[in-house]
Amino acid sequence: MKRHIFLAAAVISALGFSTGLQARRQLLLVSDTQMNQMGSEAFEKLKSGNKLSSDKKKLAQTQCVVNALIAVLPEKQARQAWEVQVFEDDSPNAFALPGGKVGVNTGMFKVIKSQDELAAVIGHEIAHVVSQHANERVSQQTLTGLVLQGAGAYAGSKTSSNNTQLLMAGLGLSAQVGLLLPFSRKHENEADILGQKYMANAGFDPAKAVNLWENMMAVNKNGSPPQILSTHPDSKNRIKTLKERTPGLMDNFQAARKAGKKPSCF
Numbered sequence: 001m002k003r004h005i006f007l008a009a010a011v012i013s014a015l016g017f018s019t020g021l022q023a024r025r026q027l028l029l030v031s032d033t034q035m036n037q038m039g040s041e042a043f044e045k046l047k048s049g050n051k052l053s054s055d056k057k058k059l060a061q062t063q064c065v066v067n068a069l070i071a072v073l074p075e076k077q078a079r080q081a082w083e084v085q086v087f088e089d090d091s092p093n094a095f096a097l098p099g100g101k102v103g104v105n106t107g108m109f110k111v112i113k114s115q116d117e118l119a120a121v122i123g124h125e126i127a128h129v130v131s132q133h134a135n136e137r138v139s140q141q142t143l144t145g146l147v148l149q150g151a152g153a154y155a156g157s158k159t160s161s162n163n164t165q166l167l168m169a170g171l172g173l174s175a176q177v178g179l180l181l182p183f184s185r186k187h188e189n190e191a192d193i194l195g196q197k198y199m200a201n202a203g204f205d206p207a208k209a210v211n212l213w214e215n216m217m218a219v220n221k222n223g224s225p226p227q228i229l230s231t232h233p234d235s236k237n238r239i240k241t242l243k244e245r246t247p248g249l250m251d252n253f254q255a256a257r258k259a260g261k262k263p264s265c266f
């Protein structure tokens, strides 16, 4: 009985609100600081375990697109230092991690046809970070583990990052858990909506988000499906949503251009 009370208390104190478009309740058990730490550690591992591209042009193009997008993020993320890397890898993939990390594979440049399409994929990835989707996913997994283990590990704890760390270690979760796994349909939808808005606000053509995912689907048809489609499922609904939302974002796009936001990255 006692441990159920502790579990309930922990969950209630950790409920937060999404920074996305629609306010919804999120289960956020992990502190920002710790999520940033986990993201940074995962990024370091990816950097040491994979080949970084020596293509300075691609890196500069990616950095330029990221800079334009960062400028329109909520203040917390806009003030953060973002690290950008291009990985030497033929599969068209991109990701963003808590802690201000963006990675793009060289293979992505074979799929995209403009800076706007690169902004579409990076905007989507950054939107996952701003919306705290990894935190939510880690929290859900942690909670599942807690329930399975009878919540004993949580007894007597206060929800601090230290306790969460102990809890994660106790559950045998690695530093990367929840960071590079597939997102849910709800998370995908939120990232699509928010990412496309970031694009428009940064002066990228929001209509090009549709082109990006159509190009990605074409790669899917011609050969083995790109990894990004397995970690970001639901492509058909995505294209439909992006098409529907484009007209409503044209004002944002025009206003951004008028305000001098005219990224020239490619």
Ligand SMILES: [Zn+2]
Residues within 6 Å of the ligand: 124, 125, 128, 183, 187, 188, 191, 231, 232
């Ligand atoms: Zn996604």
